[in-house]
Amino acid sequence: MGLYRLRDCDRSVKLGAILFLLMLGYAYIFAFFMVKTWAGLSPSDVQATYVPSAAMSDSGMPMESQSSTQPLDLSSVPEMKHTVDTALLIQDSHIHIMIFALIAALQTLIVLGLGWNAPWRNLVILGAFGFGSLDFAGQWLMKAGIGGFAWLTILSGWGMTIIYLVILVGTVRAAMQPPAPRDARSFA
Amino acid sequence: MKSRWMLSAAVALPLLAGARHPTPVVKLVEHADAIRESLKGADRFFLHTVTIGKNDLATIQKSVKFTPDDPDVQFYVGKQSDGTDVGVVLFAQANTVHGPVEVALAMTPEQKIAKVTVTRATVETKPWVQEAIASGFLDHMRGLSVTDNPGSAVTPLKGRLSAMPYFEAEVIAAAVKRGLVLYGVLYRT
Numbered sequence: 001m002g003l004y005r006l007r008d009c010d011r012s013v014k015l016g017a018i019l020f021l022l023m024l025g026y027a028y029i030f031a032f033f034m035v036k037t038w039a040g041l042s043p044s045d046v047q048a049t050y051v052p053s054a055a056m057s058d059s060g061m062p063m064e065s066q067s068s069t070q071p072l073d074l075s076s077v078p079e080m081k082h083t084v085d086t087a088l089l090i091q092d093s094h095i096h097i098m099i100f101a102l103i104a105a106l107q108t109l110i111v112l113g114l115g116w117n118a119p120w121r122n123l124v125i126l127g128a129f130g131f132g133s134l135d136f137a138g139q140w141l142m143k144a145g146i147g148g149f150a151w152l153t154i155l156s157g158w159g160m161t162i163i164y165l166v167i168l169v170g171t172v173r174a175a176m177q178p179p180a181p182r183d184a185r186s187f188a
Numbered sequence: 189m190k191s192r193w194m195l196s197a198a199v200a201l202p203l204l205a206g207a208r209h210p211t212p213v214v215k216l217v218e219h220a221d222a223i224r225e226s227l228k229g230a231d232r233f234f235l236h237t238v239t240i241g242k243n244d245l246a247t248i249q250k251s252v253k254f255t256p257d258d259p260d261v262q263f264y265v266g267k268q269s270d271g272t273d274v275g276v277v278l279f280a281q282a283n284t285v286h287g288p289v290e291v292a293l294a295m296t297p298e299q300k301i302a303k304v305t306v307t308r309a310t311v312e313t314k315p316w317v318q319e320a321i322a323s324g325f326l327d328h329m330r331g332l333s334v335t336d337n338p339g340s341a342v343t344p345l346k347g348r349l350s351a352m353p354y355f356e357a358e359v360i361a362a363a364v365k366r367g368l369v370l371y372g373v374l375y376r377t
Contacts, residue, residue, distance in 0.1 A: 065241040072233040
Protein backbone atom coordinates (compact mmCIF):
# COMPACT_ATOMS: atom_id res chain seq x y z
CA MET A 1 0.00 0.00 0.00
CA GLY A 2 1.25 3.51 -0.80
CA LEU A 3 0.67 6.68 1.19
CA TYR A 4 -1.39 8.25 -1.55
CA ARG A 5 -2.22 7.83 -5.24
CA LEU A 6 -0.68 10.28 -7.63
CA ARG A 7 -3.40 9.61 -10.22
CA ASP A 8 -6.00 10.85 -7.71
CA CYS A 9 -4.07 13.96 -6.73
CA ASP A 10 -4.77 17.50 -7.73
CA ARG A 11 -3.27 18.47 -11.10
CA SER A 12 -0.79 20.76 -9.34
CA VAL A 13 0.70 17.81 -7.47
CA LYS A 14 1.10 15.87 -10.71
CA LEU A 15 2.64 18.87 -12.41
CA GLY A 16 5.10 19.36 -9.56
CA ALA A 17 6.14 15.69 -9.58
CA ILE A 18 6.70 15.58 -13.34
CA LEU A 19 8.51 18.90 -13.49
CA PHE A 20 10.77 17.87 -10.61
CA LEU A 21 11.74 14.71 -12.47
CA LEU A 22 12.23 16.48 -15.79
CA MET A 23 14.40 19.11 -14.17
CA LEU A 24 16.39 16.37 -12.47
CA GLY A 25 16.94 14.78 -15.88
CA TYR A 26 17.97 18.17 -17.22
CA ALA A 27 20.61 18.39 -14.50
CA TYR A 28 21.72 14.79 -15.18
CA ILE A 29 22.42 15.65 -18.81
CA PHE A 30 24.95 18.26 -17.72
CA ALA A 31 26.27 15.90 -15.06
CA PHE A 32 26.98 13.47 -17.90
CA PHE A 33 28.97 16.05 -19.85
CA MET A 34 30.86 17.04 -16.71
CA VAL A 35 31.78 13.43 -16.03
CA LYS A 36 32.74 12.90 -19.67
CA THR A 37 35.01 15.94 -19.56
CA TRP A 38 36.69 15.51 -16.20
CA ALA A 39 36.62 11.81 -15.36
CA GLY A 40 35.92 9.95 -18.61
CA LEU A 41 33.43 7.20 -19.32
CA SER A 42 35.62 4.12 -19.60
CA PRO A 43 36.91 2.11 -16.61
CA SER A 44 40.50 3.05 -17.47
CA ASP A 45 39.68 6.77 -17.55
CA VAL A 46 37.77 6.55 -14.30
CA GLN A 47 40.66 4.66 -12.68
CA ALA A 48 43.14 7.26 -13.90
CA THR A 49 41.02 9.95 -12.24
CA TYR A 50 40.61 8.32 -8.84
CA VAL A 51 43.28 5.69 -8.24
CA PRO A 52 46.38 7.20 -6.67
CA SER A 53 49.59 6.68 -8.57
CA ALA A 54 50.94 3.30 -7.51
CA ALA A 55 54.50 4.24 -8.26
CA MET A 56 54.63 6.84 -5.47
CA SER A 57 54.13 4.19 -2.83
CA ASP A 58 55.83 1.42 -4.72
CA SER A 59 58.74 -0.12 -2.91
CA GLY A 60 60.35 -0.58 -6.32
CA MET A 61 60.94 3.17 -6.61
CA PRO A 62 64.62 3.90 -7.34
CA MET A 63 66.66 5.58 -4.62
CA GLU A 64 67.83 8.37 -6.93
CA SER A 65 65.71 10.46 -9.26
CA GLN A 66 66.18 9.95 -12.98
CA SER A 67 65.67 12.52 -15.70
CA SER A 68 65.44 12.84 -19.43
CA THR A 69 65.17 15.82 -21.76
CA GLN A 70 63.64 16.02 -25.19
CA PRO A 71 62.77 18.79 -27.62
CA LEU A 72 59.24 20.07 -27.26
CA ASP A 73 56.77 21.45 -29.75
CA LEU A 74 54.64 23.88 -27.77
CA SER A 75 51.66 23.16 -29.97
CA SER A 76 51.66 19.61 -28.59
CA VAL A 77 51.94 20.33 -24.87
CA PRO A 78 49.59 17.86 -23.22
CA GLU A 79 47.18 19.21 -20.65
CA MET A 80 47.61 17.57 -17.27
CA LYS A 81 45.10 14.81 -16.56
CA HIS A 82 42.53 15.92 -14.03
CA THR A 83 42.74 13.74 -10.96
CA VAL A 84 40.66 13.65 -7.81
CA ASP A 85 42.76 13.40 -4.68
CA THR A 86 41.51 12.59 -1.20
CA ALA A 87 40.76 16.24 -0.31
CA LEU A 88 38.68 16.68 -3.47
CA LEU A 89 36.90 13.37 -2.95
CA ILE A 90 35.95 14.46 0.56
CA GLN A 91 34.52 17.63 -0.95
CA ASP A 92 32.66 15.76 -3.67
CA SER A 93 31.37 13.19 -1.19
CA HIS A 94 30.05 15.62 1.39
CA ILE A 95 28.07 17.51 -1.21
CA HIS A 96 26.93 14.77 -3.53
CA ILE A 97 26.01 12.08 -1.02
CA MET A 98 23.79 14.60 0.76
CA ILE A 99 22.21 15.68 -2.53
CA PHE A 100 21.78 12.05 -3.59
CA ALA A 101 19.95 11.39 -0.30
CA LEU A 102 17.62 14.34 -0.86
CA ILE A 103 16.94 13.30 -4.46
CA ALA A 104 16.30 9.70 -3.38
CA ALA A 105 13.94 10.92 -0.65
CA LEU A 106 11.96 13.04 -3.13
CA GLN A 107 11.89 10.17 -5.62
CA THR A 108 10.60 7.95 -2.81
CA LEU A 109 7.76 10.37 -2.09
CA ILE A 110 6.74 10.09 -5.73
CA VAL A 111 7.14 6.29 -5.82
CA LEU A 112 4.86 5.94 -2.79
CA GLY A 113 2.04 7.44 -4.85
CA LEU A 114 2.46 5.37 -8.01
CA GLY A 115 0.31 2.45 -6.88
CA TRP A 116 3.06 -0.10 -7.41
CA ASN A 117 3.06 -3.36 -5.49
CA ALA A 118 5.21 -3.41 -2.37
CA PRO A 119 8.13 -5.57 -3.58
CA TRP A 120 8.61 -3.52 -6.76
CA ARG A 121 8.16 -0.26 -4.85
CA ASN A 122 10.73 -1.28 -2.25
CA LEU A 123 13.17 -2.39 -4.92
CA VAL A 124 12.98 0.99 -6.65
CA ILE A 125 13.34 2.86 -3.34
CA LEU A 126 16.32 0.69 -2.44
CA GLY A 127 17.83 1.44 -5.85
CA ALA A 128 17.19 5.18 -5.47
CA PHE A 129 19.22 5.28 -2.25
CA GLY A 130 21.58 2.39 -2.95
CA PHE A 131 23.09 3.31 -6.31
CA GLY A 132 24.12 6.77 -5.12
CA SER A 133 25.85 5.21 -2.13
CA LEU A 134 27.58 2.58 -4.26
CA ASP A 135 28.72 5.26 -6.71
CA PHE A 136 30.79 6.94 -4.00
CA ALA A 137 31.74 3.63 -2.37
CA GLY A 138 33.37 2.76 -5.69
CA GLN A 139 35.21 6.08 -5.77
CA TRP A 140 36.57 5.60 -2.24
CA LEU A 141 37.59 2.00 -2.97
CA MET A 142 39.48 3.26 -6.03
CA LYS A 143 41.05 5.93 -3.83
CA ALA A 144 42.17 3.06 -1.59
CA GLY A 145 44.05 1.75 -4.60
CA ILE A 146 41.60 -0.91 -5.80
CA GLY A 147 41.16 0.20 -9.40
CA GLY A 148 38.74 -2.60 -10.30
CA PHE A 149 36.00 -0.75 -8.45
CA ALA A 150 35.76 1.65 -11.39
CA TRP A 151 33.13 -0.78 -12.60
CA LEU A 152 31.12 -0.34 -9.39
CA THR A 153 31.07 3.41 -9.89
CA ILE A 154 30.16 3.13 -13.57
CA LEU A 155 27.44 0.52 -12.99
CA SER A 156 26.05 2.58 -10.10
CA GLY A 157 25.76 5.52 -12.47
CA TRP A 158 23.82 3.36 -14.88
CA GLY A 159 21.72 2.10 -11.97
CA MET A 160 20.79 5.64 -10.96
CA THR A 161 19.86 6.35 -14.56
CA ILE A 162 17.61 3.30 -14.79
CA ILE A 163 15.92 4.09 -11.47
CA TYR A 164 15.34 7.65 -12.63
CA LEU A 165 13.80 6.54 -15.92
CA VAL A 166 11.61 3.92 -14.22
CA ILE A 167 10.26 6.56 -11.84
CA LEU A 168 9.82 9.09 -14.65
CA VAL A 169 7.88 6.65 -16.81
CA GLY A 170 5.77 5.51 -13.84
CA THR A 171 5.05 9.08 -12.83
CA VAL A 172 4.01 10.24 -16.29
CA ARG A 173 1.76 7.23 -16.68
CA ALA A 174 0.17 7.76 -13.29
CA ALA A 175 -0.30 11.46 -13.92
CA MET A 176 -1.97 10.82 -17.26
CA GLN A 177 -4.43 8.33 -15.85
CA PRO A 178 -7.82 9.74 -14.92
CA PRO A 179 -8.60 9.77 -11.20
CA ALA A 180 -10.26 6.60 -9.95
CA PRO A 181 -13.97 6.91 -9.18
CA ARG A 182 -14.40 8.16 -5.60
CA ASP A 183 -16.07 4.97 -4.36
CA ALA A 184 -13.28 2.87 -5.92
CA ARG A 185 -10.48 4.70 -4.10
CA SER A 186 -8.83 2.45 -1.62
CA PHE A 187 -5.38 2.42 -0.18
CA ALA A 188 -5.68 -1.16 1.01
CA MET B 189 2.86 4.98 -27.13
CA LYS B 190 5.10 2.15 -26.01
CA SER B 191 7.58 2.76 -28.81
CA ARG B 192 7.68 6.45 -27.93
CA TRP B 193 8.71 5.58 -24.37
CA MET B 194 11.35 3.20 -25.64
CA LEU B 195 12.73 5.87 -27.97
CA SER B 196 12.86 8.41 -25.13
CA ALA B 197 14.64 5.93 -22.92
CA ALA B 198 17.12 5.07 -25.66
CA VAL B 199 17.97 8.74 -26.06
CA ALA B 200 18.08 9.47 -22.37
CA LEU B 201 20.09 6.46 -21.20
CA PRO B 202 23.43 7.32 -22.75
CA LEU B 203 22.99 10.95 -21.72
CA LEU B 204 22.32 10.06 -18.14
CA ALA B 205 24.87 7.30 -17.83
CA GLY B 206 27.43 7.75 -15.13
CA ALA B 207 26.96 9.63 -11.93
CA ARG B 208 30.53 10.35 -10.91
CA HIS B 209 30.86 13.98 -10.05
CA PRO B 210 34.40 15.25 -10.17
CA THR B 211 34.88 18.81 -9.08
CA PRO B 212 34.45 20.97 -12.20
CA VAL B 213 37.77 22.55 -12.96
CA VAL B 214 38.02 25.75 -14.97
CA LYS B 215 41.01 26.42 -17.21
CA LEU B 216 42.09 30.01 -16.79
CA VAL B 217 45.15 29.77 -19.05
CA GLU B 218 46.20 26.99 -21.42
CA HIS B 219 49.46 25.32 -20.46
CA ALA B 220 51.12 26.13 -23.79
CA ASP B 221 50.10 29.79 -23.47
CA ALA B 222 51.42 29.97 -19.90
CA ILE B 223 54.77 28.52 -21.01
CA ARG B 224 55.02 30.87 -23.99
CA GLU B 225 54.10 33.95 -21.93
CA SER B 226 56.39 33.01 -19.04
CA LEU B 227 59.43 32.31 -21.21
CA LYS B 228 59.35 35.32 -23.51
CA GLY B 229 62.39 35.40 -25.74
CA ALA B 230 62.68 31.63 -25.92
CA ASP B 231 62.42 30.12 -29.36
CA ARG B 232 63.36 26.57 -28.48
CA PHE B 233 61.58 24.52 -25.88
CA PHE B 234 62.47 21.27 -24.15
CA LEU B 235 60.58 18.90 -21.88
CA HIS B 236 62.74 17.85 -18.93
CA THR B 237 61.07 14.97 -17.09
CA VAL B 238 62.28 13.89 -13.69
CA THR B 239 61.14 10.58 -12.21
CA ILE B 240 61.27 11.06 -8.46
CA GLY B 241 63.50 8.71 -6.47
CA LYS B 242 63.09 7.77 -2.82
CA ASN B 243 65.72 10.20 -1.56
CA ASP B 244 64.22 13.21 -3.33
CA LEU B 245 60.70 12.16 -2.36
CA ALA B 246 61.75 12.13 1.29
CA THR B 247 63.23 15.63 0.89
CA ILE B 248 60.04 16.92 -0.76
CA GLN B 249 57.82 15.38 1.92
CA LYS B 250 59.98 16.86 4.66
CA SER B 251 59.96 20.31 3.07
CA VAL B 252 56.26 20.76 2.37
CA LYS B 253 54.49 17.71 3.82
CA PHE B 254 53.34 16.88 0.32
CA THR B 255 53.51 13.79 -1.87
CA PRO B 256 53.17 14.45 -5.61
CA ASP B 257 50.38 12.48 -7.30
CA ASP B 258 52.64 11.56 -10.18
CA PRO B 259 56.22 10.29 -9.87
CA ASP B 260 57.05 12.05 -13.16
CA VAL B 261 57.47 15.81 -12.81
CA GLN B 262 57.67 17.87 -15.99
CA PHE B 263 59.82 20.96 -16.39
CA TYR B 264 59.34 23.05 -19.52
CA VAL B 265 62.67 24.58 -20.46
CA GLY B 266 63.00 27.61 -22.73
CA LYS B 267 66.19 28.53 -24.58
CA GLN B 268 67.20 31.07 -27.16
CA SER B 269 68.46 29.86 -30.54
CA ASP B 270 72.08 30.28 -29.37
CA GLY B 271 71.43 27.96 -26.42
CA THR B 272 71.11 30.69 -23.77
CA ASP B 273 68.75 29.64 -20.98
CA VAL B 274 65.61 31.76 -20.70
CA GLY B 275 64.02 29.88 -17.83
CA VAL B 276 61.95 26.93 -16.73
CA VAL B 277 58.22 26.50 -16.13
CA LEU B 278 56.54 23.85 -14.02
CA PHE B 279 52.95 23.37 -13.03
CA ALA B 280 52.12 22.92 -9.38
CA GLN B 281 48.79 22.34 -7.71
CA ALA B 282 47.32 22.79 -4.24
CA ASN B 283 44.05 21.13 -3.25
CA THR B 284 41.42 22.30 -0.83
CA VAL B 285 37.86 21.27 -0.05
CA HIS B 286 36.86 23.94 -2.55
CA GLY B 287 38.85 22.26 -5.31
CA PRO B 288 42.31 22.49 -6.82
CA VAL B 289 44.26 25.58 -7.81
CA GLU B 290 47.08 25.13 -10.30
CA VAL B 291 49.85 27.59 -11.03
CA ALA B 292 52.48 27.87 -13.73
CA LEU B 293 55.67 28.75 -11.91
CA ALA B 294 58.38 30.26 -14.10
CA MET B 295 61.93 30.33 -12.77
CA THR B 296 64.84 32.37 -14.10
CA PRO B 297 68.24 30.77 -14.82
CA GLU B 298 69.31 32.43 -11.53
CA GLN B 299 66.75 30.25 -9.73
CA LYS B 300 64.43 33.12 -8.86
CA ILE B 301 60.71 33.34 -9.57
CA ALA B 302 60.19 35.04 -12.93
CA LYS B 303 56.43 34.84 -13.05
CA VAL B 304 53.46 33.09 -11.46
CA THR B 305 50.33 32.45 -13.52
CA VAL B 306 47.21 30.79 -12.14
CA THR B 307 46.22 28.27 -14.80
CA ARG B 308 43.35 26.43 -13.18
CA ALA B 309 40.69 26.95 -10.54
CA THR B 310 37.21 25.51 -10.11
CA VAL B 311 33.72 26.74 -10.88
CA GLU B 312 33.31 27.49 -7.18
CA THR B 313 36.65 29.23 -6.59
CA LYS B 314 37.15 31.11 -9.86
CA PRO B 315 35.66 34.46 -8.68
CA TRP B 316 37.72 34.38 -5.47
CA VAL B 317 40.87 33.42 -7.36
CA GLN B 318 40.32 36.20 -9.87
CA GLU B 319 39.78 38.73 -7.08
CA ALA B 320 43.01 37.58 -5.44
CA ILE B 321 44.92 37.84 -8.73
CA ALA B 322 43.50 41.32 -9.35
CA SER B 323 45.10 42.50 -6.10
CA GLY B 324 48.46 42.15 -7.86
CA PHE B 325 50.05 39.97 -5.19
CA LEU B 326 51.51 37.57 -7.76
CA ASP B 327 53.83 40.35 -8.94
CA HIS B 328 55.29 40.51 -5.43
CA MET B 329 56.46 36.92 -5.76
CA ARG B 330 58.87 37.86 -8.53
CA GLY B 331 62.47 37.50 -7.47
CA LEU B 332 61.79 35.08 -4.61
CA SER B 333 64.22 32.17 -4.39
CA VAL B 334 63.52 28.50 -3.70
CA THR B 335 64.08 28.98 0.03
CA ASP B 336 61.83 32.05 0.34
CA ASN B 337 58.26 31.91 1.56
CA PRO B 338 55.77 32.97 -1.14
CA GLY B 339 53.24 33.48 1.65
CA SER B 340 55.06 36.76 2.35
CA ALA B 341 53.33 38.18 -0.72
CA VAL B 342 49.95 37.29 0.75
CA THR B 343 50.29 38.79 4.23
CA PRO B 344 49.91 42.45 3.07
CA LEU B 345 46.51 41.54 1.60
CA LYS B 346 45.04 40.99 5.07
CA GLY B 347 42.21 43.45 5.47
CA ARG B 348 42.33 44.40 1.78
CA LEU B 349 40.63 41.23 0.55
CA SER B 350 37.56 39.53 1.94
CA ALA B 351 37.91 36.10 3.52
CA MET B 352 37.58 33.78 0.53
CA PRO B 353 39.80 35.70 -1.94
CA TYR B 354 42.38 35.93 0.85
CA PHE B 355 42.06 32.20 1.45
CA GLU B 356 42.56 31.51 -2.25
CA ALA B 357 45.62 33.79 -2.26
CA GLU B 358 47.02 31.59 0.51
CA VAL B 359 46.21 28.47 -1.54
CA ILE B 360 47.97 29.97 -4.57
CA ALA B 361 50.99 30.72 -2.37
CA ALA B 362 50.92 27.12 -1.13
CA ALA B 363 50.93 25.86 -4.73
CA VAL B 364 53.86 28.15 -5.51
CA LYS B 365 55.71 26.83 -2.45
CA ARG B 366 55.19 23.26 -3.68
CA GLY B 367 56.48 24.28 -7.08
CA LEU B 368 59.54 25.93 -5.55
CA VAL B 369 60.32 22.78 -3.58
CA LEU B 370 59.88 20.54 -6.63
CA TYR B 371 62.12 22.87 -8.61
CA GLY B 372 64.71 23.14 -5.86
CA VAL B 373 64.89 19.41 -5.21
CA LEU B 374 64.41 17.95 -8.67
CA TYR B 375 65.59 20.38 -11.30
CA ARG B 376 69.28 19.89 -11.96
CA THR B 377 70.77 20.67 -15.32
